[in-house]
Amino acid sequence: MTKTFPLAVLLAASTALPALADVNVYSYRQPELIQPLVDAFTEETGIAVNIAFLNQGLTERLLAEGKRTPADVILTADVQHLADAVAAGVTQPVESDVLEANVPAEFRDPDNHWFGLTSRARIVYASNERVADGEVTTYEDLADPKWKGRICTRPGTHAYNTTLTAAMLAHHDEEFTRDWLAGVKANLAKKPQGNDRAQIKSVWAGECDIALGNTYYMGKMLEDEEQRAWAESVRIVFPTFEGGGTHVNISGVAMTAHAPNPDEALAFMEYLTSPAAQAIYAAANHEYPVSAEVEPSDLVAGWGSFTPDNIDLMDLSHLRPEALRLTQEVDFDG
Template sequence: MTLRRTLMACMAALALPLAACGDQTDTAKTKGAAGERVLNLYTARHYDGDLQVYAAFEKATGIKVNRIEGNPDQLIARMQAEGAASPADVFVTADAGALWRAQDAGLLQPISSETLNAAIPANLREPQGHFFGTSRRARVVAYDSTKVRPEEVDTYEELASPRFRGKLCVRSSDSVYNLSLVGALLEAWGPEKTKAWVEGVVANMARPPEGGDRDQIRAVGAGVCEVAITNSYYFIRMDRSTDPADVALTDKVKLGFPSLNGQGAHVNVSGGGVARNAPHRAEAIAFLEFLASPAAQVLNSEQNNEFPAAVGVQAPAGVREFEGFTAHPMNVSVYGRRQAEAQSLMSAAGWR
């Protein structure tokens, strides 16, 4: 049985303590051979390109990466159950809201790193050093360029306007990407305006929420809707695809970067933090510092189609063409703090 299946089976078996999850192989992997430097990585990222980044880290440092995978909530529950005995050194995931949940559960420790503070802009890291964004993704708009003008989707307000009644596609309200977006709107606009926006989005839905972001983009191409909310890297991945159908789709469907209060598009991060009980703290910090290095930033962008987070690092060709947008300067740690309020507004409006 693979580690992922083992973990999911343990999560489902409520009569068994989660700390008992995993087999002997799993336990052995977190310890390493005598004298071997290791890093136990709990990751909710599911991108094949990450494996190349980890291999580059191992080659550069001699530190072996032991990878334990799951979705953010599974990994958070596992770390809670493991308690002080947890082998986790670093928790990595694909949304600042999920990073905040780990911090809020007391599972991350603050660190001070001159390297990280110099490389990662202040708004892309938690102020006390509990987590750091290591790549950026914008939550923006895919639109049918034969029906929609770019200026019709250059603000987030417009997505909830009567212009797009019955013409908007979006995934479900329990998507952390949507929760973080609405959390950012709450921070920028306050509850009254955000409530009206959420209600407008629900009124504008062309269909009940379903599927992931690429499904929303394909729905625009198929004429189901005229606009869709999506993360930038999903669109860029399709634009750079070897599948002719995906490439043809992006000839018609274009990517727009709405502005929030005139300050730029909503940006989220993938990133990580050092686990509270990390048995290999120095290796954990070294790992995060490596993720912020120019070489790792470019490799991640090339493989995963995200934008670099580090200061002065330019995305590689194919991603660079979409990089020239203005990003909102809001600190990403805000999104998690606003999640519960965002979920309440979305549920009340009927955003399923």
């Protein structure tokens, strides 16, 4: 049996968890996105799963609850939230041969606090009408004056963009990255605001020619009758860093430091990382499985191939504060 409960219900029931569920999950991802996995897990194991969706404040919630937390597992949509949870001490290391076999080393925490489930690339959505093939090649190129008035992006202070800026720092130095941020800002068609899909809508509307976004938004827009035209007006281009690959981020899972049901939590984590579950999860979210042995969906595969950048994800999380500082120094969102 699978149930989805509001956060308040989970908290109120923290003294009677066995009667409520076998695994409680705090998730930054909408419950419906992981429901196919939950249903398959429950059918296979008989272990019920409760999902509490949080828009923000997951780490702060776990800190406030302390040992009384009802949460066994956290799910996030990017590596930075995982790194923040580890730094705050609200996760615990998990030793599992299954997890290590299912998740490549580059997609898991060196100390086994978190494990990747899916990956996505942060790419360029280019207008089919106004951007020629081969016109976009590198992330560094986005600061070239040829793009003046042609770029749209969500705020530079958003986690997706600060992680990209952290990757630029990893490949270059502070001075180069600051100049790059200033160059991209000078090329913006309008003030950064809205989400990734809003930027692609702006390309469709002719307000800009290229937009930064995550790959999975293409799939989400194609599923939406109103947004399908936005998706059909652009194509995915995979830029690279000079001397590197295409920037990627991950969704991931971790066990909470005070998980009341650690055995069931481990079973859920091992299932989530299994090849079958990776295929289900990646297809549902239009992402890439972290295991190279698991094929992406036909839709995702149709976007083309790319070489992921080789910068360690934890290195990016450590560079993010500096990336955020530089973004604010150039007043990127101003």
